Amino acid sequence: MAAPSALTLAAFCGSTRRGSLNRRLLHATVERCLNAGASVDVIDLGEVDLPLFNQDLEKERGIPADVAPIQARLDVVDGVLIASPEYNGGYTPLFKNTLDWISRIDHLTFYPRYVGLMTATPGGKGGARGLAQMEQLFHNVFVHVHEPSFGLGNAHEELDGGRPVAGLTEWTEEYLEAAVEFAKAPPEKPR
Numbered sequence: 001m002a003a004p005s006a007l008t009l010a011a012f013c014g015s016t017r018r019g020s021l022n023r024r025l026l027h028a029t030v031e032r033c034l035n036a037g038a039s040v041d042v043i044d045l046g047e048v049d050l051p052l053f054n055q056d057l058e059k060e061r062g063i064p065a066d067v068a069p070i071q072a073r074l075d076v077v078d079g080v081l082i083a084s085p086e087y088n089g090g091y092t093p094l095f096k097n098t099l100d101w102i103s104r105i106d107h108l109t110f111y112p113r114y115v116g117l118m119t120a121t122p123g124g125k126g127g128a129r130g131l132a133q134m135e136q137l138f139h140n141v142f143v144h145v146h147e148p149s150f151g152l153g154n155a156h157e158e159l160d161g162g163r164p165v166a167g168l169t170e171w172t173e174e175y176l177e178a179a180v181e182f183a184k185a186p187p188e189k190p191r
């Protein structure tokens, strides 16, 4: 694998639930990235309190102060790792709301970054529908999403089993390898 020592990543979880399976999956992935030599800025969405996006609110009070620091942290990395639950076959409100607020500062924030998507679910299907919706959202704004995304079914058993999560090390290595290649010539944001 190409050495990812210069690779810079950000990572966040689309669930702020205590004991979130997705946060645990994210941290297991981040650990692998750090061991491989990448640097990772973990953004904890539980530390920010973004109101549900509303254009009147934006007009009257402006963009909440917590949005700019998140956008700035995302704006300087080569890649972004996101682990987010599937809710009713789609993405979570936290995931979408965060992206909507960020887009009000720069709707191309993710454009030059290599995105890796993951979902952990206690169900057996690995959150495939939620992943497909997240992939589609990024494709809509021409963001490069690593293929395949990583869906972890029976996540409570996988993460509690005391064994490494099946396939996660390989997936992370493939993501890092592709992210290193992507970072050599990231697309420039169109004006």
Ligand SMILES: Cc1cc2nc3c(=O)[nH]c(=O)nc-3n(C[C@H](O)[C@H](O)[C@H](O)COP(=O)(O)O)c2cc1C
Residues within 6 Å of the ligand: 015, 016, 017, 019, 020, 021, 022, 023, 085, 086, 087, 088, 089, 090, 120, 121, 122, 123, 124, 126, 127
């Ligand atoms: C509103 C809601 C909808 C859900 N819909 C799905 C679903 O469509 N598919 C699925 O596999 N799990 C679904 N779940 C279960 C979540 O996968 C489970 O609660 C998971 O632990 C949430 O992720 P977290 O542990 O990171 O918070 C749903 C949970 C909630 C609260």
